[in-house]
Amino acid sequence: MSQTSADTNLKATAGYSIEEGNAASRNAYEWAQKTFATRAGKPGEPARDLAGGFSNEIRFGNERLGIGSDGIGTKIEVAERLDRYDTLGYDLIAMVADDLIVAGFVPTNLSNIIDVNTLDYTVVDELMHGLHDAAQFSQIAVTGGEIAELGNRIGGYPGARMNFNWCSTAVGVLHPSLERPLSGANVRAGQAVVALHSPSFRSNGYSLARRALTKAFGEKWHEAPYSEENAAGLNVDTQHLTTANAKTWGEVMLAPSLIYSPGIAAVLDAGLPLHAAAHITGGGLADNFKRVLKNGVGAELSNLFEPLPAMQQLALLAGITPPEAYLYWNMGNGMLLVTDHDEAAAVVASLRGNGYRAQVAGRITAEPGVTLQVGAGELRYEG
Template sequence: MTTLTALTYRDAGVDIVAGDALVDRIKPLAKRTMRPEVLGSIGGFGALFELTGKYKEPVLVSGTDGVGTKLKLAFQLNKHDTVGQDLVAMSVNDILVQGAEPLFFLDYFACGKLDVDTAADVVGGIARGCELSGCALIGGETAEMPGMYPAGEYDLAGFAVGGVEKAEIITGKTIAAGDIVLGLASSGAHSNGYSLIRKVIELTQPNLDADFHGRSLRDVVMEPTRIYVKPLLALMKAHAGMVKGMAHITGGGLLENVPRVLPEGLTAELRSDAWQMPPLFQWLQGAGNIAANEMYRTFNCGIGMVVVVAKENAATAAEHLRAAGETVFELGHIRASAGGEAPTVVC
């Protein structure tokens, strides 16, 4: 019988020392995101958040998401400092559409072998996203699982919890024919459609470091997802009831996300000349020979969030959002649909 030398967890591929080093790197990042409702600190078995006195009839709104195959580009380009913001944005923008203020966020980072520098870059982006959305990075999990992931790769998931007064939940049920559809500019492709983006890059082999409208294509495709939380919460606070519905333009693009907030019997008619498709999407469409309808149902095409308001409130809402730093377009209007007609983008 063979006698084994004394084994350690590190021999099996799990480095506890590296994990402890990462926690030490994370703590000051998380501290910058703290809110007064947070009880305790990073490192406990559970995270505590106090709601007392904040709401009369509190409703918790939760969301979870990942970053998708944009991570493959992060691995390929060795660029890890933006995907953390993507992770936060996908969840906080989702719960925002129901009128919720993001309160806290938790992340899950899984890898085969922990690289402390890479993980710290990722968590730094998560902390940045939490700061931009005003929510606390209250905890998370780092899982080192030898043999589960190829060398240099990892996976991410995020979980956001927000709160809203029960009477102020945005459901879209008051949307009516004649209402105006406003679009808030995206910062790029955000975190959707990257399987197609990667396919275009694979087939065309562009120089990712070459000048692309004043930046490198590398930086343009990795631009983090815009977070719309603070400007829209401020609009809803300043003008209660003005926002009738919102749609976060993620997977499915404009054509599949806008219907999610519309009552039965209504559709949205959007004008393609209401905004100019940004250079990234123009390049993707041309280089990939992608049909217009496929573009609108795959990518955000330059519109990251849609806001529906009454016609008489459109100018006020747009002015308020522009003052907060958003680029706003009047995309079109709501009208009666004919037998479940889907939203359209018309010339």
């Protein structure tokens, strides 16, 4: 079975359009590029050849730093519904730290801004406690921030202690083993693709998920019971919130993002080759991976991690087709790495040794486009 994103009206399903979002991002980046000349030959000069990624390089003499910005998005509403805020720091750091590491920048510092309707000290304390724990895990120093009270300019779930939006900017330093950032320029046919498992939805695709859950369970969907089939055979973490130990759909959707940057930095520390990496966020596997397939090459991914049971259940409940699900959710795969075929096993071993689930997922092909061989059949996304 061959399917593509053109088979369905994705905007009607999700409430937003990936294509329109990509077009707006390209336009915004074109305006941003027009400012690069202001720092030409001066400290802070940006790189001009990293278009398509989610972070960029800035140069201070011989020092090459990376910078990127992102936020948690509508996952915040899940925290408001459950009145639990101590996990969102992992999502905030994952979104920026993992955008940096896929370009070869080891994250070092983060600044954040919390825009609120009216301030609640205890909610902010819970947010920052979680951010502290995530920063410790990823070896990042939180060196700046602001809390802004904006009144009715900020909305959210009615009755929450505090409605807010949370965004951050992170910087990192180019790994010393790299001469230039990872951009996909060295990706060639025959190289191997390694996948890292994602134990949650991360912080993307939540507009589609919330619409699907509301359709299936009504407005109080976060209270709907959830059980993971065959959970008895899983290694369930009982200390931290995961989709496997969740008791409600709200807990499923709140399960925090796994931060990959320490594991990728360890791969580089070991001197193992990486030619490109893709952080699987909004747009799913194909859209994000195509950003680093820059030499007219493509990929065939026939050994990806299986979608999380929660994703499979949600797709069935809401009538979401496989092409839609693989465009809006990570489907159990949070990052893809490109390495030499002969070094793929060593890369997997390094990642596993640092506590990550990893496996060789496929190969780079001479033909453009991304083909996914999954349980639902063959999904083809043109280059």
